[in-house]
Structures are given as structure tokens and as C-alpha cells.
Amino acid sequence: MFHYLAKRVLMMLLTLWIIVTLTFLLMHAIPGDPFASDSDQLPEQIRANLRAKYHLDEPLPIQYVIYLKNLMMLDLGPSIKSDTRGVNDMIADGFGASALLGMQAVAIALVFGIFFGIVAALNRGNWIDYGAMALAVLGVAIPSFIMAPLLINYFAIKWPIFPVATWGTWLHTVLPSLALAFGPLAIITRYMRASMIEVMNQNYIRTAEAKGIPTWAVVVKHGIRNAILPVVTFLGPLIASLITGTFVVEKIFAIPGIGKYFVDGIFNRDYPVILGTTVFYSSILIVTIFLIDVAYTLIDPRIKLSNKEG
Amino acid sequence: MAEQHLLTIDNLKVHFKTYEGEVQAVRGVSFHVDKGETVAVVGESGCGKSVTAQAIMGLVPAPHGRIVDGRIVFEGKEITAMSKKEQLEIRGAQISMVFQDPMTALNPTMKVGRQIAEGIVRHHRVSREEAHKRAIELLRMVGIPDPEKRVDQFPHQFSGGMRQRVVIAIALACQPKLVIADEPTTALDVTIQAQILDLLKRLQKEQRLSVLIITHDLGVVAAIAHRMVVMYAGVVVETGSVQDVFSHPRHPYTWGLMRSLPRLDGEKQRLVPIEGAPPDLLHPPKGCPFAPRCEFAMEICDRQMPEPAVFGGSHQAACWLHDPRAPRIEELVAAGRQTE
Amino acid sequence: MAMEQKVDPLFRPLVKRKQADAASARPSLSNAQLVIRKLVKNKLAMLGFVIIVALVAMSIIGPHLVPYSYSDQNLLMKNKPISDEHWFGTDDLGRDMFARTWYGARISLTIGVVAALIDLIIGVTVGGIAGYMAGRGKRGDRIDNVIMRLIEVLYGLPYLLVVILLMVVMEPGMLTIIIALSATGWVGMARLVRGQILQLKNQEFILAAQVLGANFPRILFKHLIPNTFGVIIVNLTFTIPSAIFAESFLSFLGLGVQAPVASWGTMTNDALGVILTGDWWRLFFPALMISLTMFAFNVFGDGLQDALDPRLRE
Numbered sequence: 001m002f003h004y005l006a007k008r009v010l011m012m013l014l015t016l017w018i019i020v021t022l023t024f025l026l027m028h029a030i031p032g033d034p035f036a037s038d039s040d041q042l043p044e045q046i047r048a049n050l051r052a053k054y055h056l057d058e059p060l061p062i063q064y065v066i067y068l069k070n071l072m073m074l075d076l077g078p079s080i081k082s083d084t085r086g087v088n089d090m091i092a093d094g095f096g097a098s099a100l101l102g103m104q105a106v107a108i109a110l111v112f113g114i115f116f117g118i119v120a121a122l123n124r125g126n127w128i129d130y131g132a133m134a135l136a137v138l139g140v141a142i143p144s145f146i147m148a149p150l151l152i153n154y155f156a157i158k159w160p161i162f163p164v165a166t167w168g169t170w171l172h173t174v175l176p177s178l179a180l181a182f183g184p185l186a187i188i189t190r191y192m193r194a195s196m197i198e199v200m201n202q203n204y205i206r207t208a209e210a211k212g213i214p215t216w217a218v219v220v221k222h223g224i225r226n227a228i229l230p231v232v233t234f235l236g237p238l239i240a241s242l243i244t245g246t247f248v249v250e251k252i253f254a255i256p257g258i259g260k261y262f263v264d265g266i267f268n269r270d271y272p273v274i275l276g277t278t279v280f281y282s283s284i285l286i287v288t289i290f291l292i293d294v295a296y297t298l299i300d301p302r303i304k305l306s307n308k309e310g
Numbered sequence: 311m312a313e314q315h316l317l318t319i320d321n322l323k324v325h326f327k328t329y330e331g332e333v334q335a336v337r338g339v340s341f342h343v344d345k346g347e348t349v350a351v352v353g354e355s356g357c358g359k360s361v362t363a364q365a366i367m368g369l370v371p372a373p374h375g376r377i378v379d380g381r382i383v384f385e386g387k388e389i390t391a392m393s394k395k396e397q398l399e400i401r402g403a404q405i406s407m408v409f410q411d412p413m414t415a416l417n418p419t420m421k422v423g424r425q426i427a428e429g430i431v432r433h434h435r436v437s438r439e440e441a442h443k444r445a446i447e448l449l450r451m452v453g454i455p456d457p458e459k460r461v462d463q464f465p466h467q468f469s470g471g472m473r474q475r476v477v478i479a480i481a482l483a484c485q486p487k488l489v490i491a492d493e494p495t496t497a498l499d500v501t502i503q504a505q506i507l508d509l510l511k512r513l514q515k516e517q518r519l520s521v522l523i524i525t526h527d528l529g530v531v532a533a534i535a536h537r538m539v540v541m542y543a544g545v546v547v548e549t550g551s552v553q554d555v556f557s558h559p560r561h562p563y564t565w566g567l568m569r570s571l572p573r574l575d576g577e578k579q580r581l582v583p584i585e586g587a588p589p590d591l592l593h594p595p596k597g598c599p600f601a602p603r604c605e606f607a608m609e610i611c612d613r614q615m616p617e618p619a620v621f622g623g624s625h626q627a628a629c630w631l632h633d634p635r636a637p638r639i640e641e642l643v644a645a646g647r648q649t650e
Numbered sequence: 651m652a653m654e655q656k657v658d659p660l661f662r663p664l665v666k667r668k669q670a671d672a673a674s675a676r677p678s679l680s681n682a683q684l685v686i687r688k689l690v691k692n693k694l695a696m697l698g699f700v701i702i703v704a705l706v707a708m709s710i711i712g713p714h715l716v717p718y719s720y721s722d723q724n725l726l727m728k729n730k731p732i733s734d735e736h737w738f739g740t741d742d743l744g745r746d747m748f749a750r751t752w753y754g755a756r757i758s759l760t761i762g763v764v765a766a767l768i769d770l771i772i773g774v775t776v777g778g779i780a781g782y783m784a785g786r787g788k789r790g791d792r793i794d795n796v797i798m799r800l801i802e803v804l805y806g807l808p809y810l811l812v813v814i815l816l817m818v819v820m821e822p823g824m825l826t827i828i829i830a831l832s833a834t835g836w837v838g839m840a841r842l843v844r845g846q847i848l849q850l851k852n853q854e855f856i857l858a859a860q861v862l863g864a865n866f867p868r869i870l871f872k873h874l875i876p877n878t879f880g881v882i883i884v885n886l887t888f889t890i891p892s893a894i895f896a897e898s899f900l901s902f903l904g905l906g907v908q909a910p911v912a913s914w915g916t917m918t919n920d921a922l923g924v925i926l927t928g929d930w931w932r933l934f935f936p937a938l939m940i941s942l943t944m945f946a947f948n949v950f951g952d953g954l955q956d957a958l959d960p961r962l963r964e
Contacts, residue, residue: 141945203414211429212402607664
């Protein structure tokens with residue numbers, strides 16, 4: 001078990017390191033001076049000071065080492081465009097909103113996705129199944145940046161149940177979470193349905209039925225338990241798509257989350273911000289995937305983490 | 311009046327709706343099982359023996375499969391006419407089933423003990439702890455060593471033969487009166503097969519069980535059955551005690567089966583397979599289904615299903631050869647055809 | 651002594667017709683034919699296929715159906731709704747939406763298909779080499795291991811994030827978008843191909859072929875590739891929409907193709923601001939096209955996957 005865990009942690013750190021380095025190299029591959037492109041004509045002296053402040057006149061490897069050192073101390077650096085706040089501050093500010101949005105979306109996608117998937121599988125061939133599959137197809141076809149304005153148009157403008165945008169009350173979270181969750185929900189539904197169908201065709205379901213236990217017990221205790229396992233493997237990519245989805249949703253709904261800072265940073269070519277938020281997101285993603293993998297090996301009794309048992 | 315049979319199948323007909331039409335899997339099958347005896351249902355793949363077993367359990371895959379005619383009577387009660395709820399009471403408790411492939415017959419994510427206890431809790435309304443204790447005893451009974459430890463393990467920690475024992479333990483958990491074993495040894499090695507058959511024989515004696523064993527292997531039949539039912543293309547062609555049928559088979563299909571078995575005793579004979587293939591059950595023939603492959607087939611065989619002819623005791627065979635109007639078998643043999 | 655030959659005619663020997671072999675009754679079809687047959691029966695998948703063909707056709711002839719080009723501006727005709735002169739309306743610079751939509755189709759579809767094809771080429775090569783090399787001695791195993799590690803690590807990178815980063819660095823444009831998309835997109839295909847080859851290599855029919863005397867290149871071509879083909883094609887039908895989606899996403903962030911070149915993504919992005927003012931047609935058409943494309947490819951890919959899956963055969 002240890003051996004496996006250690007190996008995975010190593011892989012994880014390696015991937016993180018690659019991301020950090022890649023991001024760093026890319027950011028510094030752009031020729032020229034980030035301050036030169038400013039429309040305000042900065043006096044030469046100030047520009048020199050700024051460059052020194054951001055270590056931009058040091059050779060690249062030194063900048064890299066400084067960067068890594070700062071990362072170890074969880075310091076993502078200052079923002080070029082904003083004087084008052086560093087990247088860490090931005091992330092701290094936006095974290096609450098983004099986290100809430102993300103977790104709500106995950107919850108919606110998982111709960112409803114699994115539910116619809118099971119229902120569709122058990123009602124194969126009739127309209128319930130077709131309905132759920134139609135929903136699933138729509139979810140894949142309609143990207144979040146189309147879904148969001150659609151939702152706003154119908155549920156905030158034409159039919160003013162929800163506020164149009166921004167953040168504040170619980171009501172504000174509904175439409176954005178839905179827009180974000182829609183795609184993942186569709187995919188989970190499909191996955192769960194396929195998994196459930198396959199499981200219900202297995203011989204051990206016949207054995208369970210032959211015991212004379214009621215159908216619901218067969219479905220829940222034998223069917224769902226086994227069908228849900230493969231869905232766990234999908235959680236990793238799910239979180240990934242959720243993260244990129246937040247950029248869209250936060251921008252359209254004007255939500256003050258990390259995604260907004262990220263998107264603004266791209267627009268402003270604020271490299272430390274881009275760099276910092278990318279590292280932040282990647283870390284979360286990679287650690288989450290690692291945790292999910294570990295959880296999966298714990299849930300499925302067939303998997304032996306090591307050759308401990310002989 | 312004969313003592314009531316434990317299980318009576320009376321003119322059972324089971325059909326399946328498929329894309330290409332309606333398949334008549336079971337076409338008027340009748341036989342019975344008495345208390346304390348082992349009856350083997352023999353036939354090749356597709357003859358309807360498994361479907362018959364499913365029908366007894368009430369597990370014919372719906373909605374495309376259904377019983378269209380006939381009755382199944384268990385302990386005097388017609389289970390085909392019962393409500394779903396009543397059927398659930400019987401299933402697993404009075405009649406239970408042992409399945410074919412032990413590698414896939416067990417839930418991989420549930421502990422073995424729990425799988426055995428599940429039926430007990432449901433039918434005998436005892437606590438989990440009590441059921442757990444019984445599960446351990448059942449494991450011991452089917453010959454699994456160290457049952458206290460094994461009861462909390464998962465199926466993948468057992469070998470094939472052991473898993474089959476667990477499946478048998480599940481089948482016996484609620485002390486049923488009838489156990490249906492559907493090809494219980496087909497997926498196992500020959501040596502393990504022998505062990506499982508011995509186990510079944512022993513348990514049957516100890517618990518006074520009735521066993522209905524489905525198989526295509528005549529060796530299995532000879533090993534543990536008292537009586538046998540030979541099925542072909544959805545109908546019963548011959549039935550009788552294993553003694554009678556093996557020593558004096560009366561149906562050309564049975565002759566073919568016996569002849570295609572390699573024999574270790576006596577002289578070496580040629581292995582004679584039965585030519586041809588079973589008929590398409592989408593459009594079953596109106597006469598005897600074996601006629602196209604039968605060396606002794608007559609005009610009437612093609613047109614009409616034969617009635618079973620009785621040969622004393624419980625031995626019956628459905629073949630026009632036994633009709634008084636048919637030429638005598640000795641003449642046919644003299645004319646160069648073979649029986650046994 | 652003569653035997654009394656009084657046999658009832660019904661009991662005379664049966665004159666048998668040659669029993670039609672059930673198996674030979676149905677003509678056996680080649681593998682490809684079976685797959686195509688099954689696919690055609692799937693109405694949803696066929697719908698997807700028809701939509702794809704229609705979209706491609708319109709992307710070619712669409713811009714020629716109206717007298718406007720995608721970039722002709724007519725500031726007098728800003729934001730006009732659907733009319734006889736402008737079948738899809740106009741945008742905020744008076745450009746004809748119909749022409750722009752189908753021109754955008756060319757851009758989006760081209761990006762999608764080209765990126766997917768590059769993914770395919772790189773992925774099949776890398777995955778194929780890894781799969782082929784595995785088990786062929788120490789050197790082979792080492793090569794496979796290295797490639798596998800590489801794939802594992804790259805697979806763990808958040809795809810879209812990397813693409814975004816690349817686009818920030820490079821000048822946005824059609825070519826750079828394609829490069830950015832294919833730079834990391836091939837990993838999925840490589841993984842699949844390698845896995846498929848490994849699986850096939852172990853199967854008994856390869857052993858049988860070897861026993862019968864076939865040598866490895868023959869095995870590769872006659873057995874391995876046709877079986878991997880299906881997986882490759884299915885993956886292709888899924889990477890195209892994901893590339894188109896990625897391009898739209900990039901456009902949304904301002905990193906897509908630059909004006910006046912328009913893709914569906916940029917058109918959607920431009921239109922987002924006006925949902926409140928009610929110029930619905932500006933968002934509707936590009937959004938519809940994106941959705942139709944995603945739908946059609948996904949549904950067709952699903953159908954293809956089902957048709958190729960031997961377990962689902964009737």
C-alpha cells in the first residue's frame with residue numbers, strides 16, 4: 001500500500017512541477033517587456049525600478065529559482081496590473097465564490113446525474129429512458145457559454161425568478177450552478193446508465209433475484225453498489241471541466257471568483273496572475289484526482305494496492 | 311392414488327418475443343419431481359431446459375419472455391397462478407437455485423457471508439448476527455475450511471470450486487425443499503466437478519432435499535440422478551429412471567446421445583455424432599422435432615407429434631416407433647440401421 | 651416365408667429434404683458490412699451523420715448563396731433582424747449573418763477536423779510504437795515504459811489550461827490555435843491505441859495466427875490494425891467536437907481567431923453582450939451551429955461505438 005501511495009505522490013509532484021515549469025517558460029517566452037506595452041508612458045527610471053522589483057532583469061534561471069522558492073512558501077507573487085493586491089490576495093478573495101459555485105455544481109451534477117442514469121437504465125426503451133438520454137445529449141451539445149445566456153434569458157429576464165447576474169444571496173447561485181453543472185450532469189447520466197445496464201446483466205443479479213429478495217433490494221444493494229464504481233473514475237475529468245467551466249460562468253454572470261481574475265489576467269496580459277492562478281488550479285486538480293484515485297482503490301475490494309496479500 | 315409429487319410441471323409453454331419473431335423455447339413440457347429424489351433434465355444447448363428452470367423459479371426474463379400456457383404446481387399449490395409477492399416468498403426459501411458460472415455468480419463487492427445471510431434475513435426474519443452465525447455453519451456444511459475467517463471475505467478471494475460451494479451454501483441457506491442446479495459443474499475442472507457432485511449427493515441425503523439438475527453431461531446424470539428427463543427442441547422426448555433409460559433407451563435421440571459418448575469399458579467403438587442441428591424455434595415443426603436428424607423417421611413423424619408411450623414404471627418415450635402400426639425395430643435393424 | 655408387408659403409408663420411411671443448415675441460411679457478411687448495417691439501423695446516429703454532411707455542404711456553398719461576404723460592412727444596416735435580404739439578420743457592423751455563419755462554419759470545422767487529424771496522426775504513431783514495442787525484449791519494454799510515463803504525465807495536465815496558456819503566448823490565429831490544440835490533444839488517442847494493441851496482442855487469435863505461420867508484419871496489418879481501426883475512428887468522431895468546443899472556448903476568452911475572420915466561437919462571444927437588448931439572432935445562429943455540430947458528432951460517434959462493440963451484437 002505504501003509503495004503504491006509513494007509512487008503516486010511522486011507522479012503527482014512530477015506533474016505539478018511540469019506544469020509550473022511549463023507555465024513559467026511560456027510566460028517568459030514572450031519577447032519584450034510587460035511594461036513597455038502599457039499605454040501610459042512610464043518614465044524610464046520608474047520602469048527600471050519596476051523591472052528590478054519583479055526581478056525581470058535577472059537571467060532566466062535565476063528568475064526560475066526565485067519563482068520556485070516563492071512557490072514553496074506558497075507565495076504566488078504580485079500582480080503587474082494591480083498595485084494593491086498580490087496574486088495570493090486575489091485568490092483568497094475569489095476563493096469563496098468559486099468554491100461555492102464549484103461545489104454546488106458538483107453536487108447537482110452528481111446527484112441528478114446518478115439518479116437520471118439509474119432511472120434511465122431501469123426503464124430501458126421507454127420514454128423515461130429516451131427523455132434522460134435526450135437531456136444527456138443536450139448537455140453535451142450545448143456548451144456552458146451558450147447555456148448561461150439561455151438560462152439568463154428565460155429564467156431571469158423573460159420570467160424573472162432569478163437575478164440576472166452578480167453574487168449575493170443564495171438565489172444568485174442557482175443559475176450559474178445550473179449552467180456549470182449541465183454538461184457534467186449529462187456525461188454522468190450517460191456513464192451511470194451504461195454502467196447500470198451492464199451491471200444488471202451480470203450473473204450475480206440473477207443469483208440475488210433467486211434468493212427471493214424484492215426487486216428494489218436487488219437494484220439498490222447489488223445493482224447500484226457495483227454500477228457506481230466506474231462513475232468515480234470520471235470524477236477527475238469532471239472536476240477539470242468544472243474548473244474551466246467556472247471561467248465562462250463567472251465572466252457571464254459577473255461573479256467575483258478566481259475565474260474572473262484569471263480571465264481578466266488573460267485579457268490584461270498580467271502574467272503573474274495568469275501564472276499564479278494556473279498553478280493554483282492545477283494543484284487543486286491534481287491533488288483532487290490523486291485523492292479520488294486513492295478513494296477508489298479503497299472502495300473496490302477487488303483492487304489490491306500492493307502485493308501485500310501474496 | 312399416488313402420493314402427491316413435490317413439483318409437477320404440466321404442459322409448460324414459454325415463448326420469447328425477439329426482433330425476428332416469437333421463439334417457442336418450451337413447447338409443452340411435463341414432468342415431476344418427488345420428495346427426496348434427484349431428477350436430471352438433459353439435452354443439448356437450446357433445448358429449453360434452462361428456460362424450464364427459470365420458469366419454475368419465476369425468473370423468466372420479462373417482458374420479452376413469458377409463460378403462455380401450462381401450470382407449475384409445487385406442494386399442491388399452483389405457483390404459476392400466484393401473485394408476485396407470494397412467488398417471492400417461495401423463491402429462495404422453498405425453491406432455490408444454483409447457477410452455472412461460479413466466477414460471475416457472486417456479487418464482487420459484497421462479503422460472502424452477507425450474500426449467504428441475505429436470504430436468511432429476508433425469509434426467516436432473524437437478526438443479522440443470527441444470520442451471520444448460520445452463514446458460518448453453512449460454509450462449514452459445504453466443506454469450506456476455516457469458515458469463521460472466510461465468511462468475511464470477498465468472492466475474488468475464493469477459487470472457482472470454492473465459489474461454487476458458496477453458491478450452493480446460498481441455495482441451501484433457507485432450507486429449501488427443492489434445489490434447482492443449472493449446469494452446476496460445467497464451468498469447473500473435472501476433479502472439482504467430482505467434488506461438487508459428491509457434495510450435492512451428500513447434502514441431498516442429509517437434508518432430504520429434492521434436486522432438479524440441469525445438464526448436458528450424461529456422466530453427471532449417471533453420477534447423481536435417480537430419474538432423468540431428456541429434452542429436445544422444447545419438448546420432452548424420453549423420461550424414466552436413470553437405470554431404465556441408460557440400459558434400455560427408447561428414443562432415437564437418446565440412442566444418439568448414448569452412442570456419442572466415448573466409453574472406457576469394453577471395445578473401442580467409433581464415436582458417432584448426431585448429424586445435423588436442432589430446428590429453428592421461431593418456426594418449430596408441427597411434427598416430431600427430431601425427425602430431420604432421425605435415421606428411423608417415418609412420414610407420420612413429419613406431420614404429427616407422437617404421444618408418449620409407456621414402458622412400465624415411469625419410463626416413457628414419445629416416438630412413433632412405439633406405435634403398433636410402425637415396423638418393428640428388429641426389422642429396421644436388419645435393414646441396416648443402428649440402434650445401440 | 652414372405653413377410654406380410656402391410657405397412658400403413660404413414661409409417662413408411664420419411665423422404666427427407668436436405669435440412670437447411672440454420673447457420674448457412676443467413677448469408678455471412680464481412681465484418682465491415684455488419685458494422686455499417688448496424689450503424690445504419692441506428693436512426694439517431696444517422697441523423698447525426700446527415701447533419702454533419704449538411705453542415706459541411708453548407709460551409710462550402712453557403713457563403714456563395716448570398717451577395718454579401720463575411721466582412722462587408724454596412725453601417726446603415728446595423729443589427730437588423732431576419733429579413734429577405736439578410737436571412738440570418740446582421741451584426742453590429744452591418745455584416746450579413748448568413749454569410750458569416752457559413753464562413754464561420756469553414757473556420758470552426760476546419761480547425762476541428764485538422765486538429766483532430768493531427769491528434770490522430772501523432773497519437774496513433776506514438777501509441778502504436780509503444781504498443782508494438784511492449785514485450786519485444788528489454789529495449790522494446792524500455793521504449794514502451796518511457797512512452798507510457800510520458801503519456802501518464804501529460805494526461806494529468808489540465809488540457810484546456812495548457813491550451814489557454816499556449817494561446818496567451820502565441821499570436822492568436824487559426825494556425826496557432828490548431829497547433830495549441832494538437833499539442834496536448836494527441837495523448838488521449840495514444841493511450842487508446844496503445845491499450846488496444848496491448849489487448850489485441852494478448853488475444854488468442856494472434857497466437858493462433860503465429861502458430862499457423864504468419865509473421866509479424868502480416869499479423870500487424872491483417873489483424874491488429876483492422877481491430878484498432880474502429881477505436882481510432884470512434885475517438886476521431888469525439889475529438890472533432892471537443893476541438894471545436896475548445897476553439898469556441900478560446901474565442902470566448904478573446905484568444906480565438908481575430909477579426910475580421912470569424913468562427914462560431916467569436917460570433918457567439920460578440921453576441922453575448924446583446925442578449926439583453928433582444929437581438930437574439932446574433933447569438934442564436936452561431937450557438938445553434940455549435941450545438942448542432944456537437945450533437946451530430948457525438949451522436950454519430952456513439953452510434954459508431956455501439957456498432958463496433960461486439961458485445962452488443964444481436
